[in-house]
Amino acid sequence: MNRLINKEALSLEITTHCNLSCPHCFALANITALADMNWNIAQAAMKEGYTLGYRNLHITGGEPFLNKKLFALLDKACNLGYEKIIINTNATLLDTRNCSRLSEFQGRVDLTCSLNGNEKVHDQIRGKGSFLKALKGINKALQKGINVDIFTTVGKYNLEDIPSFVEYIMKSLSGIQGIFFIQLRRVENEYFSFADQLLSPKDVINFVRVVGFLSLYGYPVHFLENALFNVIAKKLELKWLPASQAIFRPDRLFILQDGRITANHSSRKTYGFYQPGSLQNIINSQMYQEDILANTTLCPDCQFYQLCQSCGMLQPSCAERNDLECASPFCQRVLRELH
Ligand code: SF4
Ligand code: SF4
Numbered sequence: 069m070n071r072l073i074n075k076e077a078l079s080l081e082i083t084t085h086c087n088l089s090c091p092h093c094f095a096l097a098n099i100t101a102l103a104d105m106n107w108n109i110a111q112a113a114m115k116e117g118y119t120l121g122y123r124n125l126h127i128t129g130g131e132p133f134l135n136k137k138l139f140a141l142l143d144k145a146c147n148l149g150y151e152k153i154i155i156n157t158n159a160t161l162l163d164t165r166n167c168s169r170l171s172e173f174q175g176r177v178d179l180t181c182s183l184n185g186n187e188k189v190h191d192q193i194r195g196k197g198s199f200l201k202a203l204k205g206i207n208k209a210l211q212k213g214i215n216v217d218i219f220t221t222v223g224k225y226n227l228e229d230i231p232s233f234v235e236y237i238m239k240s241l242s243g244i245q246g247i248f249f250i251q252l253r254r255v256e257n258e259y260f261s262f263a264d265q266l267l268s269p270k271d272v273i274n275f276v277r278v279v280g281f282l283s284l285y286g287y288p289v290h291f292l293e294n295a296l297f298n299v300i301a302k303k304l305e306l307k308w309l310p311a312s313q314a315i316f317r318p319d320r321l322f323i324l325q326d327g328r329i330t331a332n333h334s335s336r337k338t339y340g341f342y343q344p345g346s347l348q349n350i351i352n353s354q355m356y357q358e359d360i361l362a363n364t365t366l367c368p369d370c371q372f373y374q375l376c377q378s379c380g381m382l383q384p385s386c387a388e389r390n391d392l393e394c395a396s397p398f399c400q401r402v403l404r405e406l407h
Contacts, residue, residue: 081323127154159209180219224264269401272297295313321351371407
């Protein structure tokens with residue numbers, strides 16, 4: 069008998085259509101077609117996920133509000149019994165109609181909205197006018213009582229703006245739950261290289277320091293899925309900083325629009341295509357377990373092993389994400405800077 073999954077979310081990429089074309093987008097750099105997820109796959113996966121014990125559902129894209137079946141899917145998920153549904157959106161389609169419909173779910177549907185920094189930076193990446201459009205949409209959602217978190221990817225281009233950005237968001241988006249920072253990463257098959265914008269080990273340490281101080285002053289700031297930042301925070305003695313989850317972690321499954329299954333959205337490693345009954349088999353598979361459990365080759369011989377283990381950093385940083393050209397893993401180089 070398998071144990072029930074009750075903390076992790078099952079993730080569905082319900083469309084690869086998007087009304088924006090951000091150059092750093094890892095979702096659209098990995099697509100086989102511009103299309104919505106097959107409705108039968110979405111329904112079967114939600115049902116199977118619920119039976120396995122998932123109670124949280126994560127909906128992403130592309131831009132999920134472009135999928136005409138989004139609300140039917142939310143109805144279905146609620147009828148199945150999912151307790152919390154989180155939708156990633158670029159917020160530009162949060163009009164009165166969509167926000168009113170979301171509010172009918174009475175707190176079961178939350179939003180995470182992507183902003184790339186202040187207006188200038190955001191519009192440079194996402195297109196002129198997209199910042200104010202997103203802000204307007206987020207405010208509409210907040211006014212309807214919908215919980216909203218902000219997701220912000222950080223590279224060299226916006227590292228220095230973090231304090232002013234946080235202050236601005238807290239003033240202009242009253243009622244926001246939190247701001248989650250994401251370290252800019254590369255992906256295989258990226259269609260635009262951001263190599264010169266990747267944070268260096270020194271940048272990453274400054275990043276944690278800045279966010280640590282914002283957190284000390286009461287701002288609801290977090291790091292999204294980056295256990296290395298827990299290790300840095302420990303070394304810097306920023307004890308109050310909320311812990312970040314690891315990006316590869318038990319029970320995390322992501323079903324992409326075309327049915328391929330991965331452990332997280334930016335991963336290029338797939339565990340095959342979804343077929344009814346396949347989720348538990350994937351979780352139990354050796355390949356999946358090796359990806360989510362503690363690394364047994366590089367880490368045990370590393371000088372930071374105990375420290376990393378105590379902070380939930382169980383696998384080295386993926387070379388292809390941080391530093392394609394460098395021989396030693398990014399995590400080691402960051403921690404050596406602090407040693
Ligand atoms: S809005 Fe999101 S899904 Fe659309 S292109 Fe930008 S990063 Fe990709
Ligand atoms: S290789 Fe990286 S994750 Fe592993 S112990 Fe060393 S610093 Fe930590």
